[in-house]
Amino acid sequence: MSTQENILKVRLEAPAHGGHTVARHEGRVIFVRHGIPGELVSIAVHDDGEKARFWRGDVVEVHEASEHRVTHFWPQADSLLAASRGVLPVGGAEFGHISLEAQREIKGQIFLEQMTRLGKIDATKHGFTGVVAPEGESADALGWRTRTAFVVDEKGRLAMSAFRSNDLVPIKEMPLAHPKINELELWDLPLAGISRIEVAVGSGDDAGVLVLFIEDGTVAGAAGRAAKRLPEGTSAAALTQVAGSASDGRGALQRLRGRTWLSESVAGHDYRITGEGFWQIHRLAPATLIERVMSQLAPSYGTRIADLYAGAGLFSAPLAKAVGDDGMLLSIEGAPGTSKDALKNLREFPQAIISQGRVEKTLSRELNTRKAKLDSIVLDPPRTGAGKAAVSAMVRSGAKKISYVSCDPASFARDTADLMSAGFRLEAVDVIDLYPHTHHMETVGLFVRH
Numbered sequence: 001m002s003t004q005e006n007i008l009k010v011r012l013e014a015p016a017h018g019g020h021t022v023a024r025h026e027g028r029v030i031f032v033r034h035g036i037p038g039e040l041v042s043i044a045v046h047d048d049g050e051k052a053r054f055w056r057g058d059v060v061e062v063h064e065a066s067e068h069r070v071t072h073f074w075p076q077a078d079s080l081l082a083a084s085r086g087v088l089p090v091g092g093a094e095f096g097h098i099s100l101e102a103q104r105e106i107k108g109q110i111f112l113e114q115m116t117r118l119g120k121i122d123a124t125k126h127g128f129t130g131v132v133a134p135e136g137e138s139a140d141a142l143g144w145r146t147r148t149a150f151v152v153d154e155k156g157r158l159a160m161s162a163f164r165s166n167d168l169v170p171i172k173e174m175p176l177a178h179p180k181i182n183e184l185e186l187w188d189l190p191l192a193g194i195s196r197i198e199v200a201v202g203s204g205d206d207a208g209v210l211v212l213f214i215e216d217g218t219v220a221g222a223a224g225r226a227a228k229r230l231p232e233g234t235s236a237a238a239l240t241q242v243a244g245s246a247s248d249g250r251g252a253l254q255r256l257r258g259r260t261w262l263s264e265s266v267a268g269h270d271y272r273i274t275g276e277g278f279w280q281i282h283r284l285a286p287a288t289l290i291e292r293v294m295s296q297l298a299p300s301y302g303t304r305i306a307d308l309y310a311g312a313g314l315f316s317a318p319l320a321k322a323v324g325d326d327g328m329l330l331s332i333e334g335a336p337g338t339s340k341d342a343l344k345n346l347r348e349f350p351q352a353i354i355s356q357g358r359v360e361k362t363l364s365r366e367l368n369t370r371k372a373k374l375d376s377i378v379l380d381p382p383r384t385g386a387g388k389a390a391v392s393a394m395v396r397s398g399a400k401k402i403s404y405v406s407c408d409p410a411s412f413a414r415d416t417a418d419l420m421s422a423g424f425r426l427e428a429v430d431v432i433d434l435y436p437h438t439h440h441m442e443t444v445g446l447f448v449r450h
């Protein structure tokens with residue numbers, strides 16, 4: 001934290017996308033973290049050049065607290081505590097000072113605002129009734145992350161980054177992580193010489209744990225030494241990233257102990273996920289999203305469906321089963337490594353076509369080759385959304401129903417506007433709190449061609 005910070009007393013206004021609350025000072029907008037709308041706070045302002053269009057700030061003292069303010073469950077992520085110690089709070093739990101109910105209320109306001117401004121529609125008229133917790137969520141919504149990434153600081157301590165900063169904060173717990181990740185007690189391992197660590201745990205009761213030591217800049221032998229000290233039954237691998245990663249097939253995954261992949265079982269389907277290949281992060285996300293997508297698309301026997309940005313085939317498996325031998329399931333995934341997982345995961349379905357490539361080009365190419373049209377689509381793109389080229393390919397595919405799974409309300413809203421101008425209408429939209437204590441949210445929207 002800079003020692004020459006500009007401290008301002010401000011009243012916090014509306015929430016803004018990205019985990020901020022808007023404040024104003026002499027006409028300039030300041031995006032403030034760690035506050036709650038309505039509060040009177042002191043903020044440490046940074047990025048505060050005179051020419052900057054807007055400034056950023058962190059709450060360091062609360063003068064009038066919101067009724068929704070609670071004690072942060074993770075002292076190292078508590079901005080007030082961190083400010084009193086002259087350090088930055090660790091990132092990753094930036095809503096932990098807000099009651100869960102109010103977090104969901106704020107996310108709902110952000111969703112509506114993004115849909116109005118970028119999607120040009122009032123989502124309350126299209127079925128949006130508020131942000132809901134996934135079924136089975138615990139009362140405190142902790143311990144949900146089945147994937148967590150750590151770094152190692154220059155003193156060999158396990159650390160995480162402060163939000164929007166290169167500063168590293170040494171840590172000894174990660175309350176949002178699945179208990180099996182904390183039970184590894186990685187902070188007690190000899191980590192000197194290692195740069196990054198990613199841990200994944202299967203969401204089942206007997207699920208395995210896989211620790212990946214990322215080898216960029218890592219000292220030879222350091223990963224092997226740390227792996228030997230992991231608890232019995234833990235798998236470990238070293239990942240060398242050669243202009244890519246294991247999940248895109250260009251990295252090299254070297255087994256250190258146990259397996260180099262995890263197994264998952266969701267809604268009666270078994271999946272294998274290699275190394276750092278994509279899998280939904282919240283322990284309840286896979287089942288929650290399959291349920292939403294299947295209920296929106298209601299796939300019938302003999303139909304043709306595409307699963308776009310398919311990952312290891314989470315939605316492809318139940319969809320392939322539903323369309324049966326007479327149907328077609330086209331599963332498109334960009335990362336070669338993850339697509340190889342999809343091939344294995346869908347082996348039992350001859351009606352599944354696994355295609356590796358970018359959706360923007362691959363969807364039309366696969367349909368043209370087969371002279372086929374689609375009945376429906378599910379898409380689950382990365383944070384950047386589908387974009388105009390993919391939307392236009394979806395429109396040309398003939399699909400009448402689209403179930404759109406999104407982890408970013410801004411790109412979802414932009415793609416909504418494009419789908420609507422191409423003749424689709426938003427029939428239903430669910431926003432689910434699959435990232436509690438952070439500003440993120442998951443949306444599942446059903447679009448129908450009219």
Ligand SMILES: C[S@@+](CC[C@H](N)C(=O)[O-])C[C@H]1O[C@@H](n2cnc3c(N)ncnc32)[C@H](O)[C@@H]1O
Binds near residue numbers: 280310314
């Ligand atoms: C949010 S994940 C969804 C994966 C899967 N639906 C699931 O739930 O497990 C997005 C996936 O899209 C892939 N991807 C990103 N951009 C892509 C593109 N342009 N074309 C195809 N796949 C892409 C990523 O590799 C990643 O596996």
